[in-house]
Amino acid sequence: MPFTADKDTFHAHLAANAKTGFTVHYYGATVSSWTVNGHEQLFLSKKAILNGTKAIRIPLVFPQFGTVATSKLPQHGFARCSFWKLTQLTESGDQLAATFTLTPDQVDPALRALWDYKFELAYDVTLDGAAGTLKTALRVKNFEADRTFDFTWLLHTYLRVPTLSGLEVQGLSGFSYTDKTRQLQTFNQSGAITITEEVDRVFPSVTPITAPLQVVVGGKPIASIERTPGKGSNGFADVVVWNPWADKAKGMADFGDDEYHEMVCVEVGDVANPVKVGPGEVREAGQVIRAVAAIAKL
Numbered sequence: 001m002p003f004t005a006d007k008d009t010f011h012a013h014l015a016a017n018a019k020t021g022f023t024v025h026y027y028g029a030t031v032s033s034w035t036v037n038g039h040e041q042l043f044l045s046k047k048a049i050l051n052g053t054k055a056i057r058i059p060l061v062f063p064q065f066g067t068v069a070t071s072k073l074p075q076h077g078f079a080r081c082s083f084w085k086l087t088q089l090t091e092s093g094d095q096l097a098a099t100f101t102l103t104p105d106q107v108d109p110a111l112r113a114l115w116d117y118k119f120e121l122a123y124d125v126t127l128d129g130a131a132g133t134l135k136t137a138l139r140v141k142n143f144e145a146d147r148t149f150d151f152t153w154l155l156h157t158y159l160r161v162p163t164l165s166g167l168e169v170q171g172l173s174g175f176s177y178t179d180k181t182r183q184l185q186t187f188n189q190s191g192a193i194t195i196t197e198e199v200d201r202v203f204p205s206v207t208p209i210t211a212p213l214q215v216v217v218g219g220k221p222i223a224s225i226e227r228t229p230g231k232g233s234n235g236f237a238d239v240v241v242w243n244p245w246a247d248k249a250k251g252m253a254d255f256g257d258d259e260y261h262e263m264v265c266v267e268v269g270d271v272a273n274p275v276k277v278g279p280g281e282v283r284e285a286g287q288v289i290r291a292v293a294a295i296a297k298l
């Protein structure tokens with residue numbers, strides 16, 4: 001597997017095609033780039049802070065989604081602001097797979113004290129060059145002797161899109177959602193989601209988990225996300241759709257004022273109900289992102 005690495009990042013690409021690969025920052029195990037034959041699939045702000053002082057905006061969320069009144073953990077937890085280790089690397093035909101892990105000794109002690117359990121969190125990133133997919137999966141093991149822990153977690157994917165004009169997020173029609181832009185009121189999603197203002201919607205229990213979530217622009221599919229089951233889990237139950245729109249973008253130091261036109265977050269996780277994991281148990285869930293538009297251009 002051709003790869004390059006420095007103290008901050010790990011980059012791997014296909015032996016037969018240097019334009020198909022991915023880059024992961026050890027800080028947050030953040031996948032900051034995924035290219036399919038030269039076409040970038042993910043959004044990374046030009047103003048992203050990459051020096052390990054602030055979570056990069058394509059984060060892994062663990063052990064807490066958002067902020068919680070009863071918890072002092074920072075928004076989205078500590079996984080995204082901890083340095084992960086590369087622990088496995090494999091190549092097989094058109095597939096490249098890397099596993100990154102996080103254990104309590106890698107977490108800032110002040111943050112660890114706020115969720116103080118013996119755990120190992122693993123993040124598998126698998127690129128399939130022939131299928132045009134990137135599979136990412138989170139796996140947690142509870143190493144406590146007799147304590148169950150619970151958490152919320154989420155894969156906070158920032159998809160790169162050509163424009164928001166004519167963009168639809170499909171696959172959520174008929175499901176109810178909590179609207180974080182409207183005092184957490186509940187609404188019913190009717191038809192596809194379009195983005196003409198700030199959107200921050202949490203959809204609990206989107207079933208079946210096998211149904212793909214699609215991003216379509218001007219009637220053309222751009223990307224799809226499918227949730228995948230794993231050990232001890234049928235797959236992530238919930239879906240979040242987010243775009244900051246103009247005002248919020250202006251307030252974010254690590255995000256360009258106009259860049260909200262270039263991205264949409266379609267996030268899969270368990271955020272409505274915490275996941276409980278008993279001593280010695282493992283929970284795993286993931287997603288497959290399909291670069292539909294890039295495959296069409298090949």
Ligand SMILES: O=P(O)(O)OC[C@H]1O[C@H](O)[C@H](O)[C@@H](O)[C@@H]1O
Pocket residue numbers: 057066075076180200201240241242265267
């Ligand atoms: O700015 P961040 O802490 O990275 O969070 C970015 C966004 O993440 C999720 O999508 C939440 O639902 C949003 O409420 C939040 O604004």
